[in-house]
Amino acid sequence: MSNAVATPPVDAGAGRTVPAERTGRTTLSMNQAINAALHDALAENPRTLVLGEDVGRLGGVFRVTDGLQAKFGADRVFDTPLAESGILGMSAGLAMAGYHPIPEVQFDGFTYPAINQLVTQIARMNFRTRGALPMPITLRMPSFGGIQSPELHSESLEWLFAHVAGLKVVSPSSPHQAYHLLRHAAQRPDPVVYMEPKSRYWQKGRVDFDEPGNLEGAHVARAGRHLTLVAWGAMVSRCLQAAEAAAEDGLDVEVLDLRWLSPIDADALAASISKTRRAVVVHEAPKTAGLGAEVSQLITERCFGTLKAPVERVTGFDVPFPSGSLENEYIPNIDRILYGIQRVLEYRRG
Amino acid sequence: MSNAVATPPVDAGAGRTVPAERTGRTTLSMNQAINAALHDALAENPRTLVLGEDVGRLGGVFRVTDGLQAKFGADRVFDTPLAESGILGMSAGLAMAGYHPIPEVQFDGFTYPAINQLVTQIARMNFRTRGALPMPITLRMPSFGGIQSPELHSESLEWLFAHVAGLKVVSPSSPHQAYHLLRHAAQRPDPVVYMEPKSRYWQKGRVDFDEPGNLEGAHVARAGRHLTLVAWGAMVSRCLQAAEAAAEDGLDVEVLDLRWLSPIDADALAASISKTRRAVVVHEAPKTAGLGAEVSQLITERCFGTLKAPVERVTGFDVPFPSGSLENEYIPNIDRILYGIQRVLEYRRG
Amino acid sequence: MNTLSYGRAALPDAELVRLFSQMTQVRHLDTSAIAWQRQGILPGYAPMRGQEAAQVGSVAALDMSRDFVFPTYREMGAALAAGVDMGEYMATHKATWNGGMYDARETRVTPIQTVIGGSALHAVGWAHGQRLDAAAAGADEPLDLPVALVYLGDGASSQGDIHEAMNFAGVFETPTVFFVQNNGWAISVPTERQVAGGSVAARGAGYGIASIHVDGNDVEAVVQATRAAVAHARSGAGPAVVEAMTYRRGPHSTSDDPGRYRSLAEERRDGGVDPMDALRDRLLEAGALTAEDVAAIQSEAEAFEERVRADVQAQGPRPGAEMFEYVYQEMPAPLREQAAAWREESDHV
Amino acid sequence: MNTLSYGRAALPDAELVRLFSQMTQVRHLDTSAIAWQRQGILPGYAPMRGQEAAQVGSVAALDMSRDFVFPTYREMGAALAAGVDMGEYMATHKATWNGGMYDARETRVTPIQTVIGGSALHAVGWAHGQRLDAAAAGADEPLDLPVALVYLGDGASSQGDIHEAMNFAGVFETPTVFFVQNNGWAISVPTERQVAGGSVAARGAGYGIASIHVDGNDVEAVVQATRAAVAHARSGAGPAVVEAMTYRRGPHSTSDDPGRYRSLAEERRDGGVDPMDALRDRLLEAGALTAEDVAAIQSEAEAFEERVRADVQAQGPRPGAEMFEYVYQEMPAPLREQAAAWREESDHV
Numbered sequence A, B: 001m002s003n004a005v006a007t008p009p010v011d012a013g014a015g016r017t018v019p020a021e022r023t024g025r026t027t028l029s030m031n032q033a034i035n036a037a038l039h040d041a042l043a044e045n046p047r048t049l050v051l052g053e054d055v056g057r058l059g060g061v062f063r064v065t066d067g068l069q070a071k072f073g074a075d076r077v078f079d080t081p082l083a084e085s086g087i088l089g090m091s092a093g094l095a096m097a098g099y100h101p102i103p104e105v106q107f108d109g110f111t112y113p114a115i116n117q118l119v120t121q122i123a124r125m126n127f128r129t130r131g132a133l134p135m136p137i138t139l140r141m142p143s144f145g146g147i148q149s150p151e152l153h154s155e156s157l158e159w160l161f162a163h164v165a166g167l168k169v170v171s172p173s174s175p176h177q178a179y180h181l182l183r184h185a186a187q188r189p190d191p192v193v194y195m196e197p198k199s200r201y202w203q204k205g206r207v208d209f210d211e212p213g214n215l216e217g218a219h220v221a222r223a224g225r226h227l228t229l230v231a232w233g234a235m236v237s238r239c240l241q242a243a244e245a246a247a248e249d250g251l252d253v254e255v256l257d258l259r260w261l262s263p264i265d266a267d268a269l270a271a272s273i274s275k276t277r278r279a280v281v282v283h284e285a286p287k288t289a290g291l292g293a294e295v296s297q298l299i300t301e302r303c304f305g306t307l308k309a310p311v312e313r314v315t316g317f318d319v320p321f322p323s324g325s326l327e328n329e330y331i332p333n334i335d336r337i338l339y340g341i342q343r344v345l346e347y348r349r350g
Numbered sequence C, D: 001m002n003t004l005s006y007g008r009a010a011l012p013d014a015e016l017v018r019l020f021s022q023m024t025q026v027r028h029l030d031t032s033a034i035a036w037q038r039q040g041i042l043p044g045y046a047p048m049r050g051q052e053a054a055q056v057g058s059v060a061a062l063d064m065s066r067d068f069v070f071p072t073y074r075e076m077g078a079a080l081a082a083g084v085d086m087g088e089y090m091a092t093h094k095a096t097w098n099g100g101m102y103d104a105r106e107t108r109v110t111p112i113q114t115v116i117g118g119s120a121l122h123a124v125g126w127a128h129g130q131r132l133d134a135a136a137a138g139a140d141e142p143l144d145l146p147v148a149l150v151y152l153g154d155g156a157s158s159q160g161d162i163h164e165a166m167n168f169a170g171v172f173e174t175p176t177v178f179f180v181q182n183n184g185w186a187i188s189v190p191t192e193r194q195v196a197g198g199s200v201a202a203r204g205a206g207y208g209i210a211s212i213h214v215d216g217n218d219v220e221a222v223v224q225a226t227r228a229a230v231a232h233a234r235s236g237a238g239p240a241v242v243e244a245m246t247y248r249r250g251p252h253s254t255s256d257d258p259g260r261y262r263s264l265a266e267e268r269r270d271g272g273v274d275p276m277d278a279l280r281d282r283l284l285e286a287g288a289l290t291a292e293d294v295a296a297i298q299s300e301a302e303a304f305e306e307r308v309r310a311d312v313q314a315q316g317p318r319p320g321a322e323m324f325e326y327v328y329q330e331m332p333a334p335l336r337e338q339a340a341a342w343r344e345e346s347d348h349v
């Protein structure tokens, strides 16, 4: 058997024709929304490819690529050998050949073997070649914790990606955003890391195909006056819950879904916190040198004069992500977020 | 030829006997001081090993391991094949066998291929095994820019190492510190990343073998009253120069050499900034999500009530480290540090 | 290809019976663990049905008083054979502690590895340490070294770390045995789309490493082949690769659905004879076992499973404080503060 | 071993003369670049003396109108042969722009790679793209694919990425030629302590990849061998490894001191006959060249070197604004702000 030769797609030729644009509204789970976005990206651009471990016949361990190989054929949606550096390095070469690869890393924690290709090659190729060989690569991976996974299946890597010049980083918090942000990312000429909050894959939500909304920058997930919770990915819904709980105490909490972790929307942070004058940043990654430090410092730089208290961070601890039975001790829960809010409210200048 | 069999050391047996303790003071360049520390670590503990690319016969591309193989033999100081993941993975195995490996990565930017072994294995093995298999590994690498090196020979990776639970990170700024901090690191039961500021290798300084001074936490490199510059590695001497320049304008600037980048000495930051009430953090890495964000936020958390202005960051830009002819545009220079100081001094609450 | 030949001298019946009995325990525990997952006792599990001969047979070739084993997440059978407490082993699947609760130093079995290919270099480094120990002790040739045996799958053979490990092992001539269980699949990807050239053992040749291809479903052959590889490594002659051809008869994990990528007919065809059945029939035929013996062995396995299940069910979550305690040997002050803050907030709740 | 045989049909004299002339340019420029470094014109340089035949010969086997070359930092000769402007090439050594100032898309030569092994997977991905293009266009077998040729050293063969690249190339049967210049050394580490098993080409066998061992100092043999590898890849038969045995006659780089790890006597012994001398003598003997021709070729090379030197000396540093400009195709707002702040502070100074 020649591996190089594609198995013909079930629905041959489908990949070459743009299907009727999706219109209207529907209800989808996040993994379905991502699947739809991948489908439409493949349909729209014949040079878009999906590759990774088990993305083909299996449809991905979370079924995110379900049906795509059957529809678009094994030349456009294909399984690779088990090697993450290989997947990203091959994607770089495909981009040089004019393709738009959408590689998947099967789990967040298996990005580490590919960091060299990501940081020294993909992120820098446009720079190194003075724009001659851009890298329109959309790197997807299931991210963050929350589903009691085995070791290294619950990492939060935004702190790493966000530091790397040449990359952009985005994480959706709802099916609607998941669909539109992925379509948007897959049309960019620069590499974008797209972090999928795996604990939200099965959460259903309304997707409006006609009204994507603004796809750049942060998004106010809940407006409020007294304090701003800043979060992304799976922590957005947790912050919304915390805001509800705080509302019972008469506290009107704003929740800012940062969405883009690189570039960070500092204007949105400033707009929110100039109003609320108090902020808590929430993330799952360990605290030290996590992205919360950058977000806090950006807020402080912009709002020093109006801030009532130092920005508080409610985050994972400076420990390896623990095993499932301890995950609720590690991931910020509603109580810890409320304690963080309380510390900010009770802060008195020393 | 069997590679596995060691070439006998020139000075056979020297590795087994602890040489007369070094005493008194002497003047050494930083690479000589590191060499002396490696020598003494090898002499002190027969289970200490030095390994890496070209560390043996060549004595390292910066001559930091010069003479060590001749002295201690090719079983204890040995060249590896050209593979950084291999070097760190092998070090993990050697640590499991009761050795204390001191691996070298030849240049900062070639740590990327080893990130998986460093982050998922070395940093977590003590945790994973509940203390049964600790990883007393001291990972050395020439770090930072300043000598017009080729691409990827000028990276600043402290932002990455400092985030990783299970690692400790230190960077010396003088020959004296280089000697003592390395001795100290090499005696620790935990993995320590030791970042050598390559632009300072040839800078001479006095080393006092009798008085190591405190080896934990930060170090006040220059006392001052009006503002604190926080820095590490090669930026310490640049900040000292900036402080001298500022002194001409009657400004009394404190320079805090952070030294340990994990754990960060928050008490020392608080002590300094409660006094000066103003701070500028200086580093070579890109600004966004660099360690300056964490340092700034720690200062803000501890000193919010007394801070006169938001902590200012003078850092590399959010771009790949550029080629040599642009390096002075990229690395914070004295002018940029002075501008940063000025912004802090001129800050008025909006 | 630098093929290592190995003796075909038959194993004594008593030894085969011991192996059969161990394999029976393994099979029963494996089958049960899948049931435990369905019953909610375990959040997940990675079945190894069909790989009992490869795992139990390879460990039988080791001297666990001095050798060291580097497993992946699918080596329950190897861990059992190496003497690991199965309650402590299952702790990783119970989500009690990642890597398991057994003492890696005491058992001489490294913690369960989730990173594909992550342990191979450790097995090279550890083995090189044995060489250095021998050199420091002035040991004579041929050496008599402790050996590191690292497990890897066909999928793992694609990882760069495996290549670096084999090359390092070749260059330093470390006493490392790379034991490959080629079970036909890496989740949904079949070996022919994974392993260019088709043979992991053939890779060994590229590094000048001795290698052996063996029927991984024949426990006697596995013992013989692994003994040869271990003896080679032990003597100081360098590393060896053993490629044991077997078949993953179950799903990749309890959350996998193999029906999406292979049919039952294919499973039946590719899986061939079950190694358990083959060994049992052979021992019955040879008169080494009677039907009653088989039944007794099965009952023992059932009793064993019950004890392990009780242990697993009794296992509560670890105290949260351990999250902080085990990160370092020397806990840094900021982490101590985080632990204190965590305790305060947990106590309040 | 899956050895690819190749035709030994002699190259026409005219072609050999053209290659000799190119090699002479390369040798002269290489020698000069070392001098430039001593004179302070370049901050550093990586000499390739002794590898002219391997580099010029391998490019001669390509069709630069459609193939693509993936060099390391030591492929000045290959870049020259591929038509890269040498002033733009030297920009990397002048510290003007990392990777060089030449247009990678126009020249079909990727930027100078400093990460050992970093480009091999790109050559696999790019080549796979050619296969996909052919499939989408419904091309007939045997295919006539554009080929990716990636250079690597003996030292690079130790990197995990090389293994992953060869395996991917094997699995996807990409038209990739891995051209290994085994020059005996990776900085101070000799091949025998680097390459377990001793042969990089032998690694190919482990991936079912066709491979060729060739005398890298014999330009004719290099052309023939590489043509065979390229033809194999072009036809769709899959990747190939060419291992060209040569010798790094100079230091690793202008900051290296080879005296620390090899003696002059060893250099003389291991280096053998200089490939330049061998080819010149052969062409003189065959009457394909006269002594006057040789002198003329040398003068041309000298004139060429002067032009390149003038270009390099004329090269000023790039405007600092380019640091910001080329990071992205779509510059994000915070970076635009940083660029503005940078400009303001630079203008003040």
Ligand SMILES: Cc1ncc(C[n+]2csc(CCOP(=O)(O)OP(=O)(O)O)c2C)c(N)n1
Pocket (backbone or CB within 6 Å): A053, A082, A084, A106, A110, A113, C074, C114, C115, C116, C117, C152, C153, C154, C155, C156, C157, C183, C185, C186, C187, C248, C252
């Ligand atoms: C570095 C890394 N990448 C991906 C995964 C996800 N993953 C877990 S098991 C597996 C397949 C492994 O196949 P193989 O090596 O053949 O072992 P088997 O599962 O067949 O025992 C994959 C892709 C992982 N655990 N680690």
Ligand SMILES: Cc1ncc(C[n+]2csc(CCOP(=O)(O)OP(=O)(O)O)c2C)c(N)n1
Pocket (backbone or CB within 6 Å): B053, B082, B084, B106, B110, B113, D074, D114, D115, D116, D117, D152, D153, D154, D155, D156, D157, D183, D185, D186, D187, D248, D252
């Ligand atoms: C990933 C990585 N590790 C280390 C280095 C430092 N380094 C530069 S060249 C070199 C030796 C390369 O040897 P080889 O591959 O044989 O190529 P040659 O220099 O002989 O052309 C080393 C170790 C590097 N550039 N990249």
Ligand SMILES: [Mg+2]
Pocket (backbone or CB within 6 Å): C153, C154, C155, C181, C182, C183, C184, C185, C186, C187
């Ligand atoms: Mg398998």
Ligand SMILES: [Mg+2]
Pocket (backbone or CB within 6 Å): D153, D154, D155, D181, D182, D183, D184, D185, D186, D187, D248
């Ligand atoms: Mg070489």
